[in-house]
Amino acid sequence: MFSVNNFYEFFKSYYGWEKTRISPWTFETHGSKNFYDIHQLVEKRLHRELPSMEFSINNALFLHDQEPFSYDHSIYIYRNTLLKKIKDPLYLDITDQELFLQKWQSCSWPIFCHSEKNSKDIEIIEQIGCIPCYYFWHALIARDWFRHWKHHNDIHNKVPWNKRFLLYIRDCSGTRTYRSQIKNILYNIKDQVDTDWDNTRNITADYSAKISIEDAQNTALHLVAETVFCDRKIHVTEKTFKSVVMKQPFIIFAGPGTLQYLKTYGFRTFDCVWDESYDLEQDHDTRLMKIINIIKDLSCKSEEEFQEIIHKCWDIVNHNHQHFFSDVFENMLLDELHTNMQASIKQQHYKTCVDPGGSFFYAYNSMLKRKISIPFHIEQNIKYIIDAMKSRYPERYQLVKQKYPWC
Numbered sequence: 047m048f049s050v051n052n053f054y055e056f057f058k059s060y061y062g063w064e065k066t067r068i069s070p071w072t073f074e075t076h077g078s079k080n081f082y083d084i085h086q087l088v089e090k091r092l093h094r095e096l097p098s099m100e101f102s103i104n105n106a107l108f109l110h111d112q113e114p115f116s117y118d119h120s121i122y123i124y125r126n127t128l129l130k131k132i133k134d135p136l137y138l139d140i141t142d143q144e145l146f147l148q149k150w151q152s153c154s155w156p157i158f159c160h161s162e163k164n165s166k167d168i169e170i171i172e173q174i175g176c177i178p179c180y181y182f183w184h185a186l187i188a189r190d191w192f193r194h195w196k197h198h199n200d201i202h203n204k205v206p207w208n209k210r211f212l213l214y215i216r217d218c219s220g221t222r223t224y225r226s227q228i229k230n231i232l233y234n235i236k237d238q239v240d241t242d243w244d245n246t247r248n249i250t251a252d253y254s255a256k257i258s259i260e261d262a263q264n265t266a267l268h269l270v271a272e273t274v275f276c277d278r279k280i281h282v283t284e285k286t287f288k289s290v291v292m293k294q295p296f297i298i299f300a301g302p303g304t305l306q307y308l309k310t311y312g313f314r315t316f317d318c319v320w321d322e323s324y325d326l327e328q329d330h331d332t333r334l335m336k337i338i339n340i341i342k343d344l345s346c347k348s349e350e351e352f353q354e355i356i357h358k359c360w361d362i363v364n365h366n367h368q369h370f371f372s373d374v375f376e377n378m379l380l381d382e383l384h385t386n387m388q389a390s391i392k393q394q395h396y397k398t399c400v401d402p403g404g405s406f407f408y409a410y411n412s413m414l415k416r417k418i419s420i421p422f423h424i425e426q427n428i429k430y431i432i433d434a435m436k437s438r439y440p441e442r443y444q445l446v447k448q449k450y451p452w453c
Contacts, residue, residue, distance in 0.1 A: 320343075
């Protein structure tokens with residue numbers, strides 16, 4: 047089982063400096079969205095053995111696998127943070143692409159690890175030269191967060207239920223603003239929905255990683271409000287797997303194709319019990335109302351009819367619960383990780399051969415061509431990297447110099 051920290055240690059043991067001469071970067075504060083918080087994930091002892099520029103000269107890899115990635119929002123935060131430190135108004139002329147690429151100080155084209163599908167933001171990263179690498183980070187971590195509940199015999203629906211529906215909503219900001227609309231629409235059936243209507247509960251940041259046995263026993267059907275809804279991207283988190291662990295059928299507020307995505311990992315959904323055509327709906331407003339209509343229809347059923355519907359779900363619920371905790375699922379996730387990483391490393395090696403300057407030299411060459419003002423300490427950093435490359439990797443230095451004579 048993988049916690050957040052030991053996953054990165056596991057990852058580093060396979061794809062870190064000692065094995066691959068790749069320098070992994072991750073957020074020093076888990077869950078941050080500020081690129082200024084990304085730091086190299088290396089052994090401290092290696093910093094004593096090797097010059098810090100050794101890591102910059104060689105290949106880089108960035109782990110943006112916790113939160114959904116927004117290119118525009120990330121650049122906005124990073125630009126504002128950086129300019130507060132640099133305080134050079136002429137540096138404002140740097141483009142988003144230059145700003146993004148110069149951050150990593152990588153003389154390769156970096157691998158960008160993520161955990162989302164069908165994402166326009168990842169497409170942007172690929173278009174500017176980075177190498178995307180997908181794996182299902184949240185599934186691996188959720189298996190660790192919820193591992194104890196595999197052995198709890200009392201996680202099951204008790205009939206009659208206190209309320210029919212369970213809806214967790216902690217945050218309605220950013221990509222989650224659609225959740226306010228859900229609460230407003232469902233207010234008319236609030237007597238059937240267990241949620242914090244008045245925001246009175248003290249809900250901490252780790253709430254998504256916790257299971258409530260009372261909620262599992264006293265509610266029948268889980269309404270999952272995922273992080274991303276009003277976007278084409280699929281970004282499934284531990285929120286979805288809470289319903290699986292709690293042995294509850296689910297209806298998911300998420301990007302189009304999410305249910306099909308779960309099926310590719312061996313899970314079953316409830317299309318034999320209610321209409322799941324909402325999963326194929328590309329228009330977000332229409333998809334939202336399709337989901338709401340299912341919930342309202344279920345809310346109008348008699349108690350006997352509703353119980354019969356939930357009973358029809360039990361075989362699927364039990365399958366999903368067993369599959370989530372199975373070695374089959376874990377091996378599927380790890381095979382995907384290793385397959386995609388090996389393909390990305392191969393692509394990175396190829397790009398390094400044909401373009402030895404990588405993203406770092408590309409960004410600064412673009413800035414120099416446009417006569418952008420580069421702060422003095424950054425100029426010194428460029429010189430440091432060039433001198434280090436010249437002394438430690440003379441052949442690579444010559445290749446870079448051929449492409450960028452200003453070296």
